[in-house]
Amino acid sequence: MSSPYEESPINPLPPVVVGLALLIFGLEVAFTLGERGIISGGAGWRLDAVQRFAFSGDLFDWMLANGIYRPDMLVRFVSYPLVHVTFTHTLFVLVFLLALGKMAGEIFSWWAVLLIFFGSAAMGALAYGLLLNDPVPLVGGYPAVYGLIGSFTFLMWVDLAARGANKYRAFSLIAFLLGIQLLWGILFGGSREWVADLAGFATGFGVSFLLVPGGWKRVLAVVRRR
Numbered sequence: 240m241s242s243p244y245e246e247s248p249i250n251p252l253p254p255v256v257v258g259l260a261l262l263i264f265g266l267e268v269a270f271t272l273g274e275r276g277i278i279s280g281g282a283g284w285r286l287d288a289v290q291r292f293a294f295s296g297d298l299f300d301w302m303l304a305n306g307i308y309r310p311d312m313l314v315r316f317v318s319y320p321l322v323h324v325t326f327t328h329t330l331f332v333l334v335f336l337l338a339l340g341k342m343a344g345e346i347f348s349w350w351a352v353l354l355i356f357f358g359s360a361a362m363g364a365l366a367y368g369l370l371l372n373d374p375v376p377l378v379g380g381y382p383a384v385y386g387l388i389g390s391f392t393f394l395m396w397v398d399l400a401a402r403g404a405n406k407y408r409a410f411s412l413i414a415f416l417l418g419i420q421l422l423w424g425i426l427f428g429g430s431r432e433w434v435a436d437l438a439g440f441a442t443g444f445g446v447s448f449l450l451v452p453g454g455w456k457r458v459l460a461v462v463r464r465r
Contacts, residue, residue, distance in 0.1 A: 252337065253344025255352045260336055263321055263380065267329040285324070292318035293376035299368035316361040320380035332380035339387040346394065351450040352387075355443050359386020362442040363435035371431055381432065382439035388413055389443025393451075413440055 252260075270288070273281020294315045302308055323329040344352050363382025367373070395409035417433065 252341050253349065253352065255349040256337065256340035256344045259340065259353075259356065260333055263323075263329060263336070264333060266321060267323060267326060271326055285322075288322045289324065289376065289378055292322050293378040294319045294364040294367065295376045296368045296371060296373050299364075300372075316364045317357045319364065319376075319378050320356070320360040320383040323379045328379055332384055335384040335387065336380065339384065339391050342394065343387050343390045346452070347390065347447075347450055348452060351452075354450065355386050355390050355446060356383045358446060359383050359389065359439035359442040363439035366438035367432070367435040370434055373431055377432060377435055379432075382435040385413075385416075385436045385439035386443030388416070389440040389445070390447045392440075393444050393447035 266288070269278065269281065270285040272278045273284045276282065292315060298312060298315070302312055320332075323332065340352065340356075343355065347355070360380070360383040363385070364377055367377050367382075392409050392413060396406050399409055400406040417437070
């Protein structure tokens with residue numbers, strides 16, 4: 240029997256979450272250093288990345304109208320969550336990614352985490368393009384991390400339901416976040432990105448039913464060991 244003193248007090252992050260975080264953070268560091276002139280010729284890197292990789296509702300409408308779906312257009316469905324408009328924007332996304340990705344990565348396989356992240360981003364962009372006629376491009380990882388919030392909500396929902404508790408308490412986090420977005424929009428104005436965020440959440444919650452390894456019993460066992 241191993242001694243409890245031999246166990247590490249640090250619970251490491253799943254490698255797939257670390258990889259995603261490093262990719263997003265590395266891009267942000269390059270953009271920031273370029274804007275400050277530390278990297279020669281990098282002043283316009285962020286703007287160029289937004290123009291090339293952000294999801295555009297106008298471009299999406301053009302694709303539907305003309306029936307042309309080039310790879311460089313379709314890649315925007317999954318590339319936009321890697322590019323952010325400010326350092327603060329990136330920081331908040333990374334906080335959500337590390338916190339919620341950790342729980343998802345401890346239960347779901349690495350490929351399932353990637354599917355939740357990028358699948359939620361793609362469905363968020365699809366909802367943004369279909370439901371809105373907004374010329375503002377969709378950029379940043381919020382719809383993708385809202386997908387991870389959806390998977391977290393799924394895990395809590397299953398656990399609460401199995402214990403006979405009020406399973407709707409699992410939705411308190413998403414209700415709180417959407418409430419903050421609504422309040423922020425009323426006070427300061429804002430974009431309609433919440434449509435993509437909500438679609439990302441619904442995607443993460445929904446696909447978790449299909450991706451959970453070993454069925455619900457295994458989910459409960461893992462969650463209760465935490």
